[in-house]
Every structure is written in C-alpha cells, then in structure tokens.
Amino acid sequence: MTVVDPEIGMDIINLGLVYEIHKEENRLRVVMTLTAIGCPLAGTIVSDVKHAVLPLGYADAEVEIVYSPPWDRHRLSRVAKMALGMY
Numbered sequence: 748m749t750v751v752d753p754e755i756g757m758d759i760i761n762l763g764l765v766y767e768i769h770k771e772e773n774r775l776r777v778v779m780t781l782t783a784i785g786c787p788l789a790g791t792i793v794s795d796v797k798h799a800v801l802p803l804g805y806a807d808a809e810v811e812i813v814y815s816p817p818w819d820r821h822r823l824s825r826v827a828k829m830a831l832g833m834y
Contacts, residue, residue: 750795753788757830759796763822766813773806780818 767778
C-alpha cells in the first residue's frame with residue numbers, strides 16, 4: 748500500500764503500523780495501529796487505507812485500529828529507520 752502517515756511522511760507498512768491483512772471474499776480487512784493513541788489524523792489514515800484497496804480489485808476494506816500490542820520504534824523497517832535517521 749502507498750498510504751503515508753501524514754505527520755511522519757512515511758508509509759504505514761514501513762512504519763510497522765499494519766499488524767494483519769485478511770482477504771475476505773471481495774473485501775480486505777486491515778488490522779493496524781497508530782503511532783499514538785488519540786492521533787488527530789486517524790480518520791484520514793483509515794480513509795486513505797480504504798481508498799488504496801479499490802485499485803487492487805477489492806470492493807471494500809474494513810480497517811480496525813488496535814492499540815495492543817502498542818506500537819514502538821522497534822516495529823520500524825530498516826528502510827524507515829534509514830529514512831528517519833535512526834540507524
């Protein structure tokens with residue numbers, strides 16, 4: 748997916764925000780978290796995820812935001828760590 752966290756400027760996959768992706772017939776179910784509870788852009792990110800699946804041939808997406816396990820910097824990919832200067 749090419750969904751970017753607008754505050755960080757990095758895609759949600761490399762940030763380690765996506766925990767699970769389930770294919771359910773003609774829909775996709777995405778279980779993900781945010782970098783902070785109460786993120787003011789949560790609605791934008793969820794909307795972006797839903798719109799990103801349409802070109803993939805899915806009719807709809809369900810996005811479930813969870814906070815357990817909590818996100819931390821250890822979930823960052825190597826690409827994200829390098830881009831964010833954390834290597």
